[in-house]
Amino acid sequence: MVISKKGSALTAVVHLTVLFLVVMWTIPTAGLFISSIRDKDQLSTSGWWTALSTSEQRLVERAASPESQTQENGLWVIRGNVLGDSEGEVTRFGSSSLKPEDFAAGETAELRRGIRLQVMANGDYEISSETEMQGRRGQRIFYTAEVPPRFTLDNYREVLGAEGLGKSFINSLTVTIPATIIPILIAAFAAYALAWMKFPGRGLLIAAVVGLLVVPLQMSLIPLLKSYNVIGEFFGVGAKTYVGIWLAHTGFGLPLAIYLLRNYIAGLPGEIIESARVDGASDFDIFRKIILPLSFPALASFAIFQFLWVWNDLLIAMVFLGNNEDQLVMTGQLRELLGSRGGNWEILTASAFITIIIPLCVFFGLQRYLVRGLLAGSVK
């Protein structure tokens, strides 16, 4: 480019602006990822951007119950550590939620009935009393601690196991793979016929495909749901089946698939196809041996599109699949969590990251094909 020789000031501005925009665009995702590997207590009390700094946290821990008290030198004593296994430094502590910071670490607090509480900076506490302590529940200890950053995969362990995300991962795959391959096959044949075969009504069909390209799929939901109910009843399988959603995704993906592939296939050199015809190949031979191998880039880019679209789809899955464990896909699961566990950030962030990790891998791995497909569909 000629213009970039204008001087380094302008270039610097361009660099900085792009850097700023890139940061703006990546920060939300980065925040999600960092949050998802933070300890859940830290996650809900401080912003993810503080993840690497020591945070001051007000925490509460219940001491061991009086059942564990032992007698030492005539005193009943309960010992333990408020920090548990984690690292940190206790600065202040207290015994009620009204006065959580009354005492500095190392001081001794007088509680009710002659009970004394001492909490050290390293988190060790000692509750002592001259009489035997009563009750089943342990004393609550409020404390403020300087906690170093903690990273953990616990959140992932939890969502994959207890929250059923592992199961819905498989459900998503079951929906996505056939819903990607079937439309490609059907569309490729149709695209070849529309590009290279002569028959009456061809122009009309192409126009119809272009028209259907923009039909909002919401239009289809009510009539389809009704039809599915009837058909499901007829076969005695209910309206919500995997076959049903495969075909639905096929139907909604077909216009784009046919359009993209037709554009590409019509752009293949006509002489190659004629040459094959002179060589004695039938239309089916030509399709199989010439068109399919040569259309690989277009097939790949549509496959990526359809894969991302089906994997990320929520609407169709909500309408055509059930809400039970066997059929709930990842996006549906995420939405459920958003409703039921909206405050549990550790679950939300980890789940969200799991749902987007596959599309992101596909995206970064096959970006070249995706871009090529986008261009085939839009730029002439």
Added chain:
Amino acid sequence: MGQLATALVTMILGVLACAAYFYGSNALLDLIFPGKNRPASEIARNLRISNRIRPWLFLGPAVLILTFYLFYPVVDSLRLSFFGRTGEEFVGLSNYTWLFGSEEFYESFRNNMLWLIFVPTAATFFGLVIATMTDRIWWGNIAKSLIFMPMAISFIGASVIWKFIYDYRSGGDPQIGLLNAIVVFFGGDPQPWITIPFWNNFFLMIILVWIQTGFAMVILSAALRGIPDETIEAAVLDGANGVQIFFKIMVPQIWGTIAVVWTTITILVLKVFDIVLAMTNGQWGTQVLANQMFDWMFRGGGDFGRGAVVAIVIMVLVIPIMVWNIKRANAEMEGR
């Protein structure tokens, strides 16, 4: 694991059935009307017949599926919009009078219009700016890749990501939402962003802009690279500065592409649903048509008639773009 195996088997069966249809139907046609090893006159006749049939073998499944999944529903939605909640009793125009009399419709219609104006404009603008700038720097491809990335993220995933940006904690608690943290850092008061009437719409739209900018950027960047260098060099020789070159030489040459990007995003916006559903479910004045329709389909057992009416409104909004697309495709085909 059992499910995985079943899934695998069904997958393979489904795909095989599809392939078998194409293979089998073609073989059958060749068997009934052989094109080889016959007298010339018979071959000629057979070929004429099979050449007439074969395109429909290739097109058959596609035409059937398109008819059932897209064409028939459009017609049926139109019919249902004149029927009651179960789709059985004819109610005339009452669904329409209900719709045009309801507050919620005007709210979602207004919001949809806001979306239609703001999202395509902002996404195309950012896309164009980023495409222009990244073409000039050595790490442009990395930058593009990162800005393109949100394309791969589901709307629902994006909603979770942005909930985390807009999160609100009252008063003196430390804010864990980035936006409020910044506001507090500069001495402001934290705001519950997604419940502020009217403006909350824009906070939802930003999510879609964030997703779609990459799409606009990729396509516009290719279009910009398609501009012949000579025209820019000629403009430089004519004494134009960078801004003039951009607006008077480059942008006019890619108008067609800008229009395509614009309409593609517009169509997407009309269908937008997941973001609103996940962020607010239409509360606090953020309802949009698609979510309203979904709502009516299932609310209280579902009202097919009212849902269909909203669907018809969306369809009517799409028709101008559809006509424009068909015209463009036809012009293109004549050019071939």
Added chain:
Amino acid sequence: MADVKLTNVKKVYANQVEVMRDINLDIKQGEFIVFVGPSGCGKSTLLRMISGLEEISGGTLEIDGQVVNDIPPSLRGIAMVFQSYALYPHMTVYDNMAFSLQIAKVAKDDIDQQVRKAAEMLQLTPYLDRLPKALSGGQRQRVAIGRAIVRRPKVFLFDEPLSNLDAALRVATRMEIANLKESMPDSTMIYVTHDQVEAMTLADRIVLLSAGNIEQVGSPLALYERPENVFVAKFIGAPAMNIIPCTVQSTGDHTEVSLSSGQAVTLPIKTASSEQGKPAHFGVRPEHLDIAGDGDAAILEGEVSFIESLGEATLLYIAVPGMDDMVIAKQIGTIPTQRGDKVRLVANPERLHLFDENEQSYRTE
């Protein structure tokens, strides 16, 4: 190896545009026929109709005595070499050549034998495992020819096969095609080109087409020496023949005409007395015009307005008073004539041409 016979062949497109009109042509076995003509004249369409890629709207096409109008390309016994070579980009050279035999389900050993034989003939053996994109333009062209040879067709069809090659390669490949023809004397070959040099050097007979009609069929020299009409006269030969409007003054065994410049010229061409006084076209090729000696009676006189020196020859552009177009004269070598010089031109009367008001030649033989 076979005859090709076209009888009243027509091509009409769906929108009623007639692109080929009543083509009659008899091609003998072993002939090398070249279709030549300006772009859009229908020469490729005619070839594609013979191949079966384009439907025939009327008339009959016979190959080897059999009407093949409705027979698909692959059963007509033809092979075609395309302008863009049309190699299958995803197959190796070997697979490209073997494709048609594989489709016809020929035994593997036979395929192998035929492909290797053709590759040997075209010096392609070292490249059999390569993909087309790894070959040079000339090699790709040879693969395309090899693919045709392998099918052992009765008729070879070539659709402008050299137009994608650069000038040097074009000459070399042209000679290869001539050799190929010589090594297969029984094969009929039909070759389409817009380049008259290719047509002149390769053809046994040239078919010159214009706007869907055959203008003339004949040997290259016949077309050069005895063009049947003004179109043929101007198309064959470079620079093109000078055509000068004239009026018939006297008829008989010799015809006298007066040119628009006023000169009178007598030609040894027989005309009927009914032509007397009619407008006609006088033709003379630039290479047949010589600068007159002092005593000679000039047929044209004018002022040199432009000179092109090509080294081997010099082209003089001469403005003749009374004529709209300039007359071109081609002289061997370099000559001392300057711009602005007055020149007088003579020509051998045997080399002159005369066409009637409908642009048809008066020569009858």
